[in-house]
Amino acid sequence: MNKTTSGSAVKLAFDEYRTFKGMASGRPIIFLHGLLGNKLNNRGTSKHLSRTLSKVVYCLDLRNHGDSPHNPNHDYPSMAQDVECFIRDHHVKQPIVIGHSMGAKVAMSLALRDAKTCSMLISVDNVPKPNTGNDVTAEISKFKKYLNVLREAFTDPRVSLKSVDSRLELVEPSQRIRTFLMSNIKKDYGSGDVYCRIPIDIIYRNINKIFEFPYQHEVFNGPCLFVRGTDSHFIQDTDEEAIQARFPHYKIEDIKAGHWIISDNPQKFRETVKRFIRENEK
Template sequence: MNKATSVTSCRRRFFKAFQNVQRCHLSLAYTLHEPPHSLNCSKDYPLVILHGLFGSKQNHRSISKALARELQRPVYALDLRNHGESPHDSVHDYPSMADDVDEFIHHHRLKQPVLIGHSMGAKVAMTVALRSSSLLGALIPVDNAPVDALLKSDFGKYLAGMREVESTGIRKQVQADHILSKYEDAPAIRQFLMTNLVKSPNSGVLGFRIPIQTLASSLANMGDFPFRDPVAACHKGPTLFVRGTRSHYVPDDVLPVIGQFFPRFNIQDIDCGHWIMTERPDLFKLAVVSFLRDLDSDES
């Protein structure tokens, strides 16, 4: 997509950590999940859900509907830049993605939203919170921490597999699955990657809707975290970190750092791996609902 048509506006912002960097915010695609009997639901404190790397708003459709129903609040599931149906841009880092989400919240006039982000989306959500603390009603990062950490090598393998798929000119998903099986044994993860496959209307050849080269060159950015000093940037709003006990992204030794950036944090452990919202949606929903209802009772 041509950058001139995909960028809705561009502004220069200056932050202490990002001096003299020009970033453009993009207009993000989203799905709004209204609760049943939505005329009686509160429009305040909506939930905004951010997916992880190679994901999209479709990944969290079931949990979004369940949370909307349980909490009687609207839930916005977003496609982050270079993912799903959102525009592409050559810049893919946390400050730029946070710009997009910040603009989404302002454009839709969301009042004190609860920002939920998984993996890459968790770092986007934390970046928004640390830059614009008063904007949020609550923060829920899922299986990621506010530290620099190398991504698992799996992500590089996935990109190599996707490159091979695109280079072969295949027309059937079973062919793509066969190629990806050389890079990933788990069928569920291969199916997750193939949710990004689209067919060319002209040739019928399958390709990926995500910009593979852009994401490949941005993997190092995805391991980084754009804040270093919790004295200069601190979010004092209510925060729930949810981590998988069989994942490595939020080890115990980073909890002091989390406490410095997010002094009002709680942590919820769930017995699963990194893909918490998919592996244990029941326990994840229970954790979120309990956390937010406790906040409601504290305020009443």
């Protein structure tokens, strides 16, 4: 299935959750997934936040992920522009934007490009600067391995869901992470064909851009929460200066988890997010 487009912004696929009774309360929430993720990753948390906060929650597929179109440009200005167009086209007024990892950098880019776009920012395990350090370099290398394995898997004319998972197991022993990665692999039960929903070559060519951050002078003065996994290396104590420079009204909350905070410790994450929103919503 070829979903490649050219040009600037792409129309993003999304799911909308209204699991509350009665009228919506306050600003809606936009939820942005991370690299190689999709809008279904945060479905459970989105339903919970919608029900307990009485909010509409939109989970988006970022470009080159999930059901959204493919585009050769995969950088933060392009991804932020896509979300800006979604907000405009769907008449979403100053949403609370939550993003994990790559999605966190898209959320930060969105806020810094135009401070009026969102009312509140929640960055999950990422910072407004290039990701550096040996541990992060190892994380980049891991994602490259995933992409190489997927690329090689689809050179086999007999590729199957089982064969892709078996190949991934050679580089990723965690069943939970493989299940996350396998959400990108689908089977057409009509034809029997197995296909990859993400454009592997586009992501691979742009992967270094995903760990960079282009906005180093702009400032967002709205309330911001930075959620840090205590077993992750994406937010270091030394990063606080960069956070304060771009987002002066910030708060850092530690959660016992690795980089995959939302799935590692969902209860603590949900309670942390709800408390922050309730404290800051006007």
